[in-house]
Amino acid sequence: MTAELSSGVELRSASSPVVLTRRHPLEGRRATLEALTGEPSITLEPLVSAVDLRVDPDGGAPEAIAAALGGTLPRSPDTWTELPDGVALRLGPDEWLLTSAAADPHRWEDRVDALAAPHGGMAVDVSAQRVGLRLHGPAARDLLAFGCSIDLRPTAFGRGRCAQTLFGQAAVLLVAHAEDDLRLHVRTSFAGYVVDRLVDTARSLRPTPA
Amino acid sequence: MQLITCPWCGPREETEFRYGGQADLAYPADPSALDDEQWARFLFFRDNPKGTFAERWCHDAGCRRWLRAVRDTRTYVFAETGPYGSFPRRSARPERSA
Numbered sequence: 001m002t003a004e005l006s007s008g009v010e011l012r013s014a015s016s017p018v019v020l021t022r023r024h025p026l027e028g029r030r031a032t033l034e035a036l037t038g039e040p041s042i043t044l045e046p047l048v049s050a051v052d053l054r055v056d057p058d059g060g061a062p063e064a065i066a067a068a069l070g071g072t073l074p075r076s077p078d079t080w081t082e083l084p085d086g087v088a089l090r091l092g093p094d095e096w097l098l099t100s101a102a103a104d105p106h107r108w109e110d111r112v113d114a115l116a117a118p119h120g121g122m123a124v125d126v127s128a129q130r131v132g133l134r135l136h137g138p139a140a141r142d143l144l145a146f147g148c149s150i151d152l153r154p155t156a157f158g159r160g161r162c163a164q165t166l167f168g169q170a171a172v173l174l175v176a177h178a179e180d181d182l183r184l185h186v187r188t189s190f191a192g193y194v195v196d197r198l199v200d201t202a203r204s205l206r207p208t209p210a
Numbered sequence: 211m212q213l214i215t216c217p218w219c220g221p222r223e224e225t226e227f228r229y230g231g232q233a234d235l236a237y238p239a240d241p242s243a244l245d246d247e248q249w250a251r252f253l254f255f256r257d258n259p260k261g262t263f264a265e266r267w268c269h270d271a272g273c274r275r276w277l278r279a280v281r282d283t284r285t286y287v288f289a290e291t292g293p294y295g296s297f298p299r300r301s302a303r304p305e306r307s308a
């Protein structure tokens with residue numbers, strides 16, 4: 001079985017003629033998002049591989065794992081750093097979310113897990129757990145503020161910051177890329193709710209056509 | 211709505227947290243030596259002070275870590291929050307099936 005990550009790629013099993021086409025969990029809302037005019041734009045992020053890494057933060061493990069992956073792991077709470085083809089987000093004192101756009105999910109899990117094992121840590125594949133949305137435009141933070149209570153001003157939540165919080169009723173992971181560029185990750189089963197709420201709010205923010 | 215200061219995430223809205231009851235309860239050293247009344251007291255009986263109370267809270271919508279808070283039950287004002295114990299220094303790594 002070959003597994004490709006890009007949306008809509010066919011998964012073929014060598015022993016079976018069945019062709020499974022992987023769909024983005026929010027494929028059904030893609031047209032709605034594309035039809036939105038004005039800003040901020042809301043777009044679906046490509047699916048990536050992701051692992052949840054749990055390891056003792058003291059004693060050099062994060063540094064050793066980061067060096068082997070060719071990047072850094074964030075040291076401060078609620079911050080993120082870049083990996084060669086993904087990001088590392090600090091989710092808790094002993095917990096990180098590591099993504100990779102290139103590796104397929106089980107290989108990414110195997111790789112990070114092998115690096116964590118000597119330190120008594122482990123990595124678990126959570127690629128199917130969340131989907132990503134990108135909000136782009138000067139009003140991106142205003143739009144999020146309609147459902148989020150955390151301080152989203154660029155001075156408090158600038159590039160390099162991330163936060164797990166609530167958007168409306170759904171738990172989300174917010175990632176700040178720039179003042180007008182934010183990413184939102186949400187559990188797949190809550191993704192429809194979050195998109196609908198974002199679209200609804202975005203429409204209400206825009207001037208009604210004359 | 212008031213903010214609760216998570217030792218990891220900082221001040222967050224109360225709706226992100228879950229209440230976890232009285233803090234600092236000691237598990238009986240030898241549970242099998244307890245009679246039914248003593249066991250029931252450990253399981254079900256909690257302090258209910260009018261005033262300062264040490265409690266457990268969990269930051270459910272954020273870092274999902276437990277914290278220890280001291281709250282005044284009359285005013286609901288949090289006097290302090292801090293980490294609850296410590297997470298395992300080394301995880302007990304289970305064997306994984308191939």
Ligand SMILES: [Zn+2]
Pocket residue numbers: 216217218219220269272273274275
């Ligand atoms: Zn927290």
